[in-house]
Amino acid sequence: MNHIFSLFAIYIALFLFGMTVMRQGLLHLQEKKMSNWLKNAVDSPFKSLIMGTAVTAVLQSSSAVMIMTVGLVAAGIIPFRHSIGIILGANIGTVVTLEIIAFDLTWLIFPLLIIGIPLLFTRSQLLFCVGCLLFGFSSILIAIHGFETLAYPLSSLSLIYDWLLSTNESKLLAVSVGIIMSAIIQSSSAVTAIAMSFMNEEFLNLPSGIAIMLGANIGTCMTAWLASVGGSKESKLTAYAHIWLNLLGVILFFPFIHYFAVWINYIATVPSVQLAHSAMIFNLLSSFIILAFIDKFAKFIQWIHR
Template sequence: MTVMRTGLLNLTEDRTKGFLQHFTDHPIKGMMIGAVLTALLQSSSAVMVITVGLVAAGYLSFYQSIGIMLGSNIGTTLTTELITLDISNYVFPLLIIGFLLLFSKKKLPFSIGSSIFGLGCLFVAMGGFESLALPLSLFPNVQEFLMHTNDRHLIGVFLGTVITALIHSSSATVGISMSFLNNGLLSLPAGIAIMLGANIGTCITAYMASIGGIKEAKLTAYAHIWLNVFGVLAFFPLIPLLGKVVEFLAVSADVQLAHSSVIFNIVCSFVALPFVKPFSRFVERLHR
């Protein structure tokens, strides 16, 4: 994912900064731009790091950044939907073409090569998770831990938060959960709990980017954390209901989890959108 993100960022970084500066005067515009750019870059963390950097440099205000983070939460769900696709016949050509383009000294082919090679590696990694899930579950300690996660959803939220904070990718955490789901080792509600925690854990990247920055940059990072924490607190009691909804929408367990991520982030972002001003004042008062 880092290789793919590098390639996509090299292709679009200048334009990304331009869009973020010029089309975020209203939270609705900010949310739309944040969603589109995150979908293109396949990383909410990358968009948030760029946003924090622009706020720190004085090109964006803290208020403008909130719309972008609402959109980035929506855009990142494209990755979880993407990794549920079966493109096994195309993975090897993607790796070969991408690997060859990595040797180019020109920016455009190198960036395209990074994107293609990273995408191929992502699907190889997902296959690796899938094949390792069952052997890993044979260890007694892992079995016991999975049982606790299935019984206590709060453990799942904690697990998703910690893993995502360590690997800086909520999509990868959800992908790992999908492999356990597909092998019947993890229940759907437990997978949803891990997905909720992953949304909190992904805030660590923006927070680290704000360290040493101006006050507004730090407020942006804090707002990102609080936004996701409030969303998780609101949805945590609704985990069983969300599980039933996605079971109606899809048959495959991994697709159900991907859909739950889409529903969670879209609902949270659209509910928060009318309250951007009071939310920004809340964060400013809390973190004076």
């Protein structure tokens, strides 16, 4: 049993490692362009949303974008009100990763490694960054495949099996699991990818997978909150806004999980693709609903955390 949990921890570490390597490659490639793009996203909330979506889709990490946003707000470069749009965009952009890994791309692992590893030892910055992208993405694919191979051994353990049954029966428990796992791992994408693997092996049903995904959205807020500790008042408001945005979205969405799952069944049949589409639709809907009331939401955050 210990070796199964050890492998599971290794695959989680490999997934996060792959995300980090990809992000570093992109950051070296773009240098300071990401921060400059965020600085320019101050004209309107909608422009901030588009910018947050684009930067997060490129960096493949909403946490990294949130840390940058908190820093820019703390420096007084971006006003708190416009940081809300970036947060909404980050929530949308982060599910791009899920849409990609939802499909079976294991056949790409060896070609990516064969091409990517030699590029990591080149002197050219461009080729090195490309190598980081290829090597990092292959690491993510290996981790996803590892999650799937461990799904059956893990579920054969009575403790895990009982836990899976509990989450299938209690959506509130599933949300709690998503919050805790995401707060510990610091990656909502990794938590949702694990849920995808168990769904593909038919140990988790779609409503439970959606509930875990919703919880992961809340748990990942821990990163921005930690980044705001010791910062300015506005940077703390940005972190609080991130928490409230995800919390309100989950509260509004939670009662309709079963109805939403029925609808998702009509647009996709593969479990992992169903969960990826669920994450995309949820984040799009919740972000555009909040965008319509962004001024009132900003005043609400300033009032409740005055």
